Amino acid sequence: MVTHKAVCRRALPLILFVIVPSVHAYREITVEDGGSISGQVVFDGQVPPPTTLPVHKNRAVCGESVPDESLLIDAHGGLRNVVVILDGIHAGKGHPTLPALLDNKNCTFVPRVQTIAVGQPLALRNSDFILHNVHARRNGHKTIFNLGLPYWSEKTYRFTQPGHVLVDCDVLHTWMQAHIIVTDHPYTAVTDTAGRFDISHIPPGEYGLRLWHERLGEQTRSVSVRTAQETRVRLTYTARAQGDKGH
Numbered sequence: 001m002v003t004h005k006a007v008c009r010r011a012l013p014l015i016l017f018v019i020v021p022s023v024h025a026y027r028e029i030t031v032e033d034g035g036s037i038s039g040q041v042v043f044d045g046q047v048p049p050p051t052t053l054p055v056h057k058n059r060a061v062c063g064e065s066v067p068d069e070s071l072l073i074d075a076h077g078g079l080r081n082v083v084v085i086l087d088g089i090h091a092g093k094g095h096p097t098l099p100a101l102l103d104n105k106n107c108t109f110v111p112r113v114q115t116i117a118v119g120q121p122l123a124l125r126n127s128d129f130i131l132h133n134v135h136a137r138r139n140g141h142k143t144i145f146n147l148g149l150p151y152w153s154e155k156t157y158r159f160t161q162p163g164h165v166l167v168d169c170d171v172l173h174t175w176m177q178a179h180i181i182v183t184d185h186p187y188t189a190v191t192d193t194a195g196r197f198d199i200s201h202i203p204p205g206e207y208g209l210r211l212w213h214e215r216l217g218e219q220t221r222s223v224s225v226r227t228a229q230e231t232r233v234r235l236t237y238t239a240r241a242q243g244d245k246g247h
């Protein structure tokens with residue numbers, strides 16, 4: 001039986017997203033009669049009760065605690081903030097040109113999890129009346145940028161390499177964290193509040209479908225995409241029993 005312990009925060013250290021370098025550079029082509037993949041990612045196991053994280057600074061603005069958003073599961077098991085990536089695609093629809101956004105709002109990074117394409121502009125915004133900063137580190141280690149954001153300011157950054165980027169706020173806002181998955185193609189999605197996702201305009205073919213969750217880790221499966229058809233999938237994360245000894 002799966003227990004609360006199996007998914008508790010300390011039992012599962014941050015699981016890093018691994019990018020396997022591709023020998024094929026991604027090419028933008030016109031996709032006619034592409035197919036789509038849609039579905040839902042669900043959590044199978046006892047759902048732990050919501051928890052909060054303590055606030056040590058700017059309590060007048062941020063409050064005394066904030067919700068821990070590292071594991072968000074709805075009443076039907078729908079798992080939010082799972083990154084879904086199509087693997088093995090080397091040509092397809094164009095990259096998004098509109099800027100992505102990472103806001104600092106109510107002392108939280110919004111969104112907590114997002115994907116972005118290499119070269120796509122990312123707007124870094126502070127919507128609070130206090131100072132935040134955005135410290136982005138590749139795989140949580142090597143600093144990519146570390147920018148102070150006075151209130152109501154905005155800066156722009158473009159990532160040059162695929163991979164996982166962990167974002168913290170270094171002004172003693174220890175509870176603030178975000179994850180950005182950078183890819184060299186635009187066939188990605190992040191699950192919504194019900195765990196649902198949709199990836200469209202895919203050239204027909206056989207692909208891998210990779211899932212990544214900040215606490216539950218990574219899994220892959222194969223998927224077929226047919227001309228002008230929707231492939232529906234249901235994917236499950238099972239709470240892991242290992243790794244929680246002594247907790």
Ligand SMILES: [Cu+2]
Pocket residue numbers: 104107131132133169170171173176
């Ligand atoms: Cu902050």
